[in-house]
Amino acid sequence: MDIASLTEHFAIPGVLSFNQTASGLIYADVTTPHATATVYLQGAHLAAWQPTGEQPVLFVSRKSDFEPGKPIRGGVPIAFPWFANRHDGKTGPSHGFARIQNWTLAFAALAGNDLHLTFTLAPTEISRELGYDNFRLAYQLTIGRTLTMQLAVANDAAAPLLFEEALHTYYSVVDVHEVTVTGLEPTPFIDKTDNMREKPAAHAPLTFTGPTDRVYQNTEATCVLHDAAGRRRITVAKTNSDTTVVFNPWKAMADLGPDEWHEMLCVETVNAAANTVTLAPGKTHSMQAHISVEKILS
Numbered sequence: 001m002d003i004a005s006l007t008e009h010f011a012i013p014g015v016l017s018f019n020q021t022a023s024g025l026i027y028a029d030v031t032t033p034h035a036t037a038t039v040y041l042q043g044a045h046l047a048a049w050q051p052t053g054e055q056p057v058l059f060v061s062r063k064s065d066f067e068p069g070k071p072i073r074g075g076v077p078i079a080f081p082w083f084a085n086r087h088d089g090k091t092g093p094s095h096g097f098a099r100i101q102n103w104t105l106a107f108a109a110l111a112g113n114d115l116h117l118t119f120t121l122a123p124t125e126i127s128r129e130l131g132y133d134n135f136r137l138a139y140q141l142t143i144g145r146t147l148t149m150q151l152a153v154a155n156d157a158a159a160p161l162l163f164e165e166a167l168h169t170y171y172s173v174v175d176v177h178e179v180t181v182t183g184l185e186p187t188p189f190i191d192k193t194d195n196m197r198e199k200p201a202a203h204a205p206l207t208f209t210g211p212t213d214r215v216y217q218n219t220e221a222t223c224v225l226h227d228a229a230g231r232r233r234i235t236v237a238k239t240n241s242d243t244t245v246v247f248n249p250w251k252a253m254a255d256l257g258p259d260e261w262h263e264m265l266c267v268e269t270v271n272a273a274a275n276t277v278t279l280a281p282g283k284t285h286s287m288q289a290h291i292s293v294e295k296i297l298s
């Protein structure tokens, strides 16, 4: 859909409008009574969410590409149908194809103080080339003072569908050196910065002193990011997600400036590795993350 038809079908005066970058990416601009947000149709990529009276909750790199076919560095990339590298011996883009495909906006409505948006993705030429031609995705965002992101996967095939998935959320923090994350204390993890070694549970809140890329499996725990320098707490609760990934590269990347990595932390709502989903024919799987923000007053 182009901007004119999106506007005709879905615009809500003062709440939801549609725009386009010079590079041709269409995005939805959201202003609810309690928050603002930006969502790109490419990847159904939530690139900003800011409750009224708060600093932006999501980090987006100032060096990010905003180009057709290139992932955005920050916000909430959706990884599907694999997480990070494809590991069935075939080649494919990092984190799968969903974050670089154009999704369809299917529904938009303001209910109370929250804007509800639903984006869908069906097989595309690219997904078929990668061997995925029998799935349906629906991504529901509930945008307000809190944020709910729900990714539903349906299997249209006659055979089981195996997939990994992630709501690869980049949080904006003032200084990652002063952040602690609670919720993962009892959980062992795979350390991707140390040759995928399995490490025992730390039994202590997570702090950050170097490159961090950890896959915590078999955990449904709510995580809390305590951003001491930002004087706020971000709570990430989740449903039907058994993996949490925590990531900070601790260095610049092609699309992340040298002065930027200390302003971000990914705490990702995932099903991957041992928690890869096997979805029976005709079934649907739905994973949800619910984000809330509070000021630390003292």
Ligand SMILES: O=P(O)(O)OC[C@H]1O[C@H](O)[C@H](O)[C@@H](O)[C@@H]1O
Pocket: 071, 084, 094, 095, 192, 213, 214, 245, 246, 247, 266
């Ligand atoms: O550079 P990307 O493809 O966006 O991936 C960024 C990161 O995503 C996840 O957090 C993975 O665990 C990391 O290993 C990966 O580096």
